[in-house]
Amino acid sequence: MKSTEPGTSGAPRPAGRPRSQEADVAILSAALDLLIEQGAQQTSIEQVARRAGVTRATVYRRFAGKTELLVRTLEWANHDDDPGFTGWRDLEHMFGDWAAYLAQPRNRLLLRRLYGSRDDHPELMAAYRLVSGGRREAAVRAALAGARAAGRLPAQVDVDVVRELLSAAVLYHVGTRPDDQEPGQILAYFMTIMKQVGLRS
Amino acid sequence: MKSTEPGTSGAPRPAGRPRSQEADVAILSAALDLLIEQGAQQTSIEQVARRAGVTRATVYRRFAGKTELLVRTLEWANHDDDPGFTGWRDLEHMFGDWAAYLAQPRNRLLLRRLYGSRDDHPELMAAYRLVSGGRREAAVRAALAGARAAGRLPAQVDVDVVRELLSAAVLYHVGTRPDDQEPGQILAYFMTIMKQVGLRS
Incomplete structure (x- = not known):
């Protein structure tokens, strides 16, 4: 898995994961922004794709539909929220x-x-x-x-x-x-x- | 103001108010239903007119736009809610x-x-x-x-x-x-x- 991306200038970078993760983060944060700005009803996969700078097919390859995308967005947005938390002092x-x-x-x-x-x-x-x-x-x-x-x-x-x-x-x-x-x-x-x-x- | 509506069969009825009030109630109750069923964002004047059985022009003659219509709908829906109410016993x-x-x-x-x-x-x-x-x-x-x-x-x-x-x-x-x-x-x-x-x- 040491192949470099064709057509990428500059330092070679590993294919697969990192690039895929970048798209994941772009999609999830676009979805979170749109959910906050206009609500679930008004948010479409098309808008999320446009804001994330990916194609609709890229979104659909990862998420079956809008509801799944928004559920995963909420999981993602709340996931790294202080994993070491064990409770409050008082x-x-x-x-x-x-x-x-x-x-x-x-x-x-x-x-x-x-x-x-x-x-x-x-x-x-x-x-x-x-x-x-x-x-x-x-x-x-x-x-x-x-x-x-x-x-x-x-x-x-x-x-x-x-x-x-x-x-x-x-x-x-x-x-x-x-x-x-x-x-x-x-x-x-x-x-x-x-x-x-x-x-x- | 004793003129009857032209083209109305049966008993003569006074023009103006009653007919206008019927349209008012039809519009307001259609708007309330749509607000409850699908929310303000998804509700349009067009849908309200269709459900009330009136033209869009009839709605716009009474209400400047969707927000005014929905505000008046809420006022209307809560208006006749027990006008004699003076408080609770306990x-x-x-x-x-x-x-x-x-x-x-x-x-x-x-x-x-x-x-x-x-x-x-x-x-x-x-x-x-x-x-x-x-x-x-x-x-x-x-x-x-x-x-x-x-x-x-x-x-x-x-x-x-x-x-x-x-x-x-x-x-x-x-x-x-x-x-x-x-x-x-x-x-x-x-x-x-x-x-x-x-x-x-």
Whole structure:
């Protein structure tokens, strides 16, 4: 596998993988951009190919159709998101991370697009929850249970109900607050909510 | 204004208003159906006219464009929603109403469509909140303050924070639960949340 690409000037480069990976990344990041900018319904394989600078055939060789492409895009976009993550030290640490995430307009747009695609492309929200949800859910539960064990939350706090309430609060923030809030404001939003379930600082 | 419509057989009917109102209702209900079925982005004036059985010109004579049509549709759909409403007796009464509303799949779809349209048609969510939100917000606040005054909620409960938390919980329920839940299940969902902010039964 040492053959060089014909017609490539300059340093020889190995055929196969690298070139294929370049096209993969170009396609996936074009798909992510379009999903964020205009939503799943309005995004077509044709547009993705054009933006990625490849042919439609190149896209179809890798992905059976738009839904598969967008599901793989979400898996890819959330994949290298801190693989060494094992949990948060405490609730302030957790909400600090959330605030940093939600201070990025692209993340907010993506969450809105996913919620909005539930009826036309239910696979997308399912994929997103599968990739980022599973590990994250366990970590949220652990952070809440830790605060309860440390006496910062009342003993009767139900960790699963509060975890869902916090996911609801994320969705609500993304849907109702402006996209240019500072991380500090967003952190304060979560702490205000936690006070209502009895958090002591 | 006693002239009858030319070409209409049967009983004479007054010209102007009634006929015009019929077209209004046909257009608005077609627009509401399409908004629910396929969302704002995919809905066109052409489709609305076809479904309402009128010409595009008839629609454009009444509405400057799609956004105005959809905003007026939301105002119309939420307008005759119990004009004599003055508030809820207690929290159970309030959540019972919410549960009945959220047990209707069409209402859930509409809420998802509105959330999903925030980036492409921000006027829609704003119109919905203006029509149904203002009066409703005050009533939710009153029901929560009443429960607090009656000693069913802790004194430190912040009525505005809990009100927003409940709106968040609605959005989350609509986004994550199946559309065929019974009102009783939905009511239990809200009561479980309220228990976390200290509600005593």
